Amino acid sequence: MNKADSQTNRVSRRALAAPPFLAMKILDRCRKLEAQGHHIVHLELGEPDFPTPDNVVQAGLKAINDGFTSYTPTQGLLALRETIAHCYHTEYGVEIDPDRIIVTMGSSPAMFLIFGALLNPGEEVIIPNPHYPPYPSNISFLGGVPVKTALSEMTGFQYDIDEVRAKITSLTKGIMVNSPSNPTGMLQGDEVMRGLAELIEESGIYIISDEIYHGLTYGVKARSILEFTGRTFVMSGLSKRFAMTGWRLGWLIAPEEFIEPMKNIHMNYFLSASGFVQMAGIEAINQCRQQAEEMRDIYQKRRDYLIPELRRLGFGMETEPQGAFYLLINAKRYDTDSVRLANRLLQEAHVAVTPGAEFGSQAEGYLRISYAASLPDLKEAVNRLEKWIDSEKRG
Ligand SMILES: Cc1ncc(COP(=O)(O)O)c(C=O)c1O
Known part of the structure; x- marks a missing residue:
């Protein structure tokens, strides 16, 4: 050759x-x-x-029969976004405008949209080490630079706020949080969440919070980053909590000024999540607790x-x-x-x-x-x- x-x-x-x-x-x-x-x-x-719980499967089949087989608005069905917003209110006591939510095909595209809308070439995101492998891959693919911060077994893989502060440069755009975490299974403590929230408020950057494992905690309740700060992007979905990995349904919550540009990226690269899956998602969130x-x-x-x-x-x-x-x-x-x-x-x-x-x-x-x-x-x-x-x- x-x-x-x-x-x-x-x-x-x-x-x-x-x-x-x-x-x-x-x-x-x-x-x-x-x-x-x-x-x-x-x-x-x-x-x-x-x-997947049977009533979710049945809701999906019914939605197919009811004709939910076309594109939906790129942002997702309003009924699902309202259901998600209501869920954040009951679970975390936070008010989220459904217009700040974009429904995606799993949380993975949500990550792509978040880094796509946040990063100019060369801009940095602080991520934990250990971390879910797609964090650095997505950041690099979209032209950014992942900056790894070592978390130690000795501290229960908690972020050290001073170490994170020391990594912030003029190029830093955000800090990635994943609680509970893949691969460690650990949650970041309330003090750490509060410390990170204060840090990003004073630095004018954002937290990107991957909350896909919420609902799977043992003896403790996961806190959403939204309880600590509004300068945040949240990505989450139904894959893990409701055993729905193959349905591909997730969402992001973003600050208002990012929503229109993110909708445009979503429209160009993904169009929309499928309608009948979104209907099944409403059933999961409302009926499968x-x-x-x-x-x-x-x-x-x-x-x-x-x-x-x-x-x-x-x-x-x-x-x-x-x-x-x-x-x-x-x-x-x-x-x-x-x-x-x-x-x-x-x-x-x-x-x-x-x-x-x-x-x-x-x-x-x-x-x-x-x-x-x-x-x-x-x-x-x-x-x-x-x-x-x-x-x-x-x-
Ligand atoms: C930490 C973490 N985030 C995101 C995802 C992606 O999940 P999905 O795209 O199915 O919502 C996974 C899947 O393993 C994960 O472990």
């Missing part, structure tokens, strides 16, 4: 710079092992293992089982995570290279986990365990890990 034909010359640098999820590579390896007849316990998946709480209680039982078991096996967890369905466990005593360790656990113990390296340098040496898996599966995983560790000890 001559130089002009090489892939790097044809595909844009921007596209080539977008990294694939390591978790997908793990999943490919799982599929190969499964095709060879091996049974794999899946603790690498970041999506609920429950089906109880089912959502039942799913949450099951996650909590799994978490309560896993934390002591993983600690017994020698994995480190300074603070117990109280949200999402993840545990980020310190595995350095077994291997400081998380990719190598995750590969070995898959090949030798047939347990699939996500290597911490996926989530930034601060998570190297850690493994992300998802407990969006049944209790019998979790028990089987613990047995397999225990046997693997015993055989390692025997050398």
Whole structure:
């Protein structure tokens, strides 16, 4: 192949710079092992293992039959935006004008719209490390610069306000908050949220708050950033709380002056979320509180089982995570290279986990365990890990 034909010359640098999820590579390896007849316990998946509540499915089917099959206004159906605004009022006591909400196909496009509307080339967003992988990818793809701030296991992966302040430059546009977090499962404390809100007010920048795991907390309630400041963009959706990942329904809430430009970006790149999915979303938010709480209680039982078991096996967890369905466990005593360790656990113990390296340098040496898996599966995983560790000890 001559130089002009090489892939790097044809595909844009921007596209080539977008990294694939390591978790997908793990999943490919799982599929190969499964095709060879091996049974794999899946603790690498970041999506609920429950089906979507039946009344939501029925509402979606009814909406198709009722003809909600055309484009909707790019901002989303008013009825859904009113439902979302009402939900923020009852859950967090904040008043949100439905006109400040844009309905998107999951929260992922909401992130694209937020960074697209906020960043000029070279402008910076402070993000946590560890972090959900698409934060830096989206920021870079849209011409911005992700500025990582190390969060430590020793402080329960909390932002240190002074460290964040020290990262703010004339190019900083925002600070990313993800509480509860993927991959740590930790919530930022009220003091941190208040400190960040004060910091951005005094610096004239914004908070971008990813609240996709709200509703999945154990013994505590997640606070919305909207309770602390109005200088904020919120992205959220129904994927996790209502087991609706494949429906692709989310939203953003933005300061008023950003709404028209964001609607224009949405119109150009995504048009609208589908109408029948939006109708199903109204049903989920209005009628599925109880089912959502039942799913949450099951996650909590799994978490309560896993934390002591993983600690017994020698994995480190300074603070117990109280949200999402993840545990980020310190595995350095077994291997400081998380990719190598995750590969070995898959090949030798047939347990699939996500290597911490996926989530930034601060998570190297850690493994992300998802407990969006049944209790019998979790028990089987613990047995397999225990046997693997015993055989390692025997050398
Ligand atoms: C932290 C975080 N934000 C956003 C998303 C995207 O979710 P969706 O696009 O399904 O709303 C995910 C999915 O795993 C996530 O973990």
